[in-house]
Amino acid sequence: MADTKQFDVVVIGGGPGGYIAAIRAAQLGFNVACVDEWKNAKGGPAPGGTCTNVGCIPSKALLQSSEHYEQAHHHFADHGIQVEGLTMDVSKMLARKDTVVKQNNDGILYLFKKNKITFFHGRASFVKTDATGYELKVAGAAEESISAKHVIVATGSNARALPGTPFDEENILSNDGALRVGAVPKKLGLIGAGVIGLEMGSVWRRLGAEVTVLEGLPTFLGAVDEQIAKEAKKAFDKQGLKIELGVKVGEIKSGKDGVSIAYTTAKGEAQTLSVDKLIVSIGRVPNTIGLNAEAVGLKLDERGAIVVDDDCKTNLPNVWAVGDVVRGPMLAHKAEEEGVAVAERIAGQHGHVNFNTVPWVIYTSPEIAWVGQTEQQLKAAGRAYKAGTFPFLANGRARALGDTTGMVKFLADATTDEILGVHMVGPQVSELISEAVVAMEFKASAEDIARICHAHPSLSEATKEAALAVDKRTLNF
Numbered sequence: 202m203a204d205t206k207q208f209d210v211v212v213i214g215g216g217p218g219g220y221i222a223a224i225r226a227a228q229l230g231f232n233v234a235c236v237d238e239w240k241n242a243k244g245g246p247a248p249g250g251t252c253t254n255v256g257c258i259p260s261k262a263l264l265q266s267s268e269h270y271e272q273a274h275h276h277f278a279d280h281g282i283q284v285e286g287l288t289m290d291v292s293k294m295l296a297r298k299d300t301v302v303k304q305n306n307d308g309i310l311y312l313f314k315k316n317k318i319t320f321f322h323g324r325a326s327f328v329k330t331d332a333t334g335y336e337l338k339v340a341g342a343a344e345e346s347i348s349a350k351h352v353i354v355a356t357g358s359n360a361r362a363l364p365g366t367p368f369d370e371e372n373i374l375s376n377d378g379a380l381r382v383g384a385v386p387k388k389l390g391l392i393g394a395g396v397i398g399l400e401m402g403s404v405w406r407r408l409g410a411e412v413t414v415l416e417g418l419p420t421f422l423g424a425v426d427e428q429i430a431k432e433a434k435k436a437f438d439k440q441g442l443k444i445e446l447g448v449k450v451g452e453i454k455s456g457k458d459g460v461s462i463a464y465t466t467a468k469g470e471a472q473t474l475s476v477d478k479l480i481v482s483i484g485r486v487p488n489t490i491g492l493n494a495e496a497v498g499l500k501l502d503e504r505g506a507i508v509v510d511d512d513c514k515t516n517l518p519n520v521w522a523v524g525d526v527v528r529g530p531m532l533a534h535k536a537e538e539e540g541v542a543v544a545e546r547i548a549g550q551h552g553h554v555n556f557n558t559v560p561w562v563i564y565t566s567p568e569i570a571w572v573g574q575t576e577q578q579l580k581a582a583g584r585a586y587k588a589g590t591f592p593f594l595a596n597g598r599a600r601a602l603g604d605t606t607g608m609v610k611f612l613a614d615a616t617t618d619e620i621l622g623v624h625m626v627g628p629q630v631s632e633l634i635s636e637a638v639v640a641m642e643f644k645a646s647a648e649d650i651a652r653i654c655h656a657h658p659s660l661s662e663a664t665k666e667a668a669l670a671v672d673k674r675t676l677n678f
């Protein structure tokens with residue numbers, strides 16, 4: 202092994218938590234290294250983590266392609282556009298998705314260069330610690346030894362498998378296999394009606410698969426505001442996405458003819474679902490495989506997550522952890538915010554993440570987005586609130602787009618009018634939610650939004666109108 206290379210900060214993991222932490226630390230003047238082990242199909246480096254390689258980015262690429270197909274198939278005719286002989290070339294769609302992923306991988310490698318960050322392609326593991334810091338081994342094409350005073354662990358998460366049913370990525374698919382299915386399955390099963398399950402189910406349903414989603418919980422999207430979740434469920438039912446709630450999954454058998462899933466319905470009836478492919482999306486497990494956390498005594502909790510305080514400090518001096526490998530929502534933008542905050546804390550600044558204003562988005566059609574508290578949370582907390590809603594049906598731009606599903610909903614404090622939560626289901630709400638995030642970050646009242654001039658005709662007028670609805674004075678409904 203070559204001599205130990207020394208850095209001020211070593212970041213383990215090049216996903217959104219890690220690569221953003223590395224960039225911010227470099228901007229603050231530190232000598233930074235980032236180690237990431239993800240390999241592309243040719244065995245080369247593919248930084249960007251789950252998000253770039255098998256998560257946020259490829260799923261959105263496939264959602265876009267399948268949405269175009271669905272529009273051409275079912276909705277172009279409304280505009281007078283006739284399409285004959287419409288076909289779907291799945292391999293081309295997958296190749297496009299791979300190109301989008303590669304553009305993002307290359308973009309991150311460029312950013313490392315631009316910010317003078319040393320990138321190591323391989324797996325990092327702790328070797329030892331002494332008064333000067335931490336020594337790590339990088340196992341890549343060659344073995345390297347590196348050391349740093351500060352270490353930021355951003356090793357992400359892996360898909361959780363059902364006990365006794367490992368992923369084979371042929372018939373039983375994690376998010377990874379679900380993004381690589383080579384032909385539209387006739388019948389697709391999904392276990393778990395969470396964000397990832399609904400997005401993946403939507404892609405393959407739009408392309409013609411008959412999709413059945415089995416969910417163990419009795420309520421649909423329990424973390425989402427109930428009124429919004431109900432509206433979304435109505436839309437998914439209409440599209441033909443079959444969602445069965447409150448089921449208990451039993452034996453799963455996989456063979457050359459596909460997969461059969463025995464389950465009990467909410468009413469207690471025994472059923473069997475036979476499908477060509479099964480996607481299991483029942484959550485993700487923090488990943489510390491191969492990190493050799495024991496060598497330095499890095500503390501993990503019972504779920505395998507690295508234990509951190511509110512500032513992302515671990516139990517070890519100058520070792521920090523961010524993103525999916527620690528507590529909190531498994532979201533790329535949460536990981537990024539933590540990465541920035543940690544780099545700033547290392548520099549003696551006061552980095553801060555406001556967990557109350559982390560937005561959530563589900564990129565189905567209709568999209569679902571929210572920030573802050575739901576109506577059921579406010580009720581449970583006994584908080585006095587006012588609610589205002591505005592349907593996209595009454596929004597001129599939504600009518601022109603031909604997509605009037607859904608609504609915007611504001612929840613504001615009954616006395617002060619401070620915005621406590623904003624919930625949306627409908628067209629392009631993944632973009633509309635930012636206004637609500639800004640408003641909540643600045644502790645705005647519903648009236649503040651109601652008094653702001655919004656462009657006409659735009660979907661954002663629904664946000665203004667929902668804010669007006671809090672005081673029962675909508676103008677267009």
Ligand SMILES: Cc1cc2nc3c(=O)[nH]c(=O)nc-3n(C[C@H](O)[C@H](O)[C@H](O)COP(=O)(O)OP(=O)(O)OC[C@H]3O[C@@H](n4cnc5c(N)ncnc54)[C@H](O)[C@@H]3O)c2cc1C
Nearest residue numbers: 214216217218238250251252256325357524525531532533
């Ligand atoms: C299908 C799907 C869709 C998603 N869509 C969204 C979305 O739309 N929006 C959103 O906000 N979130 C989404 N997510 C979640 C998002 O991908 C994660 O929250 C995010 O990637 C977490 O970032 P991270 O940096 O903590 O970890 P990761 O992105 O998992 O990156 C960790 C990196 O560390 C590397 N690594 C691990 N151990 C080592 C080691 N010992 N040495 C070297 N390298 C190591 C891994 O190879 C990986 O590259 C989605 C997830 C999935 C699965």
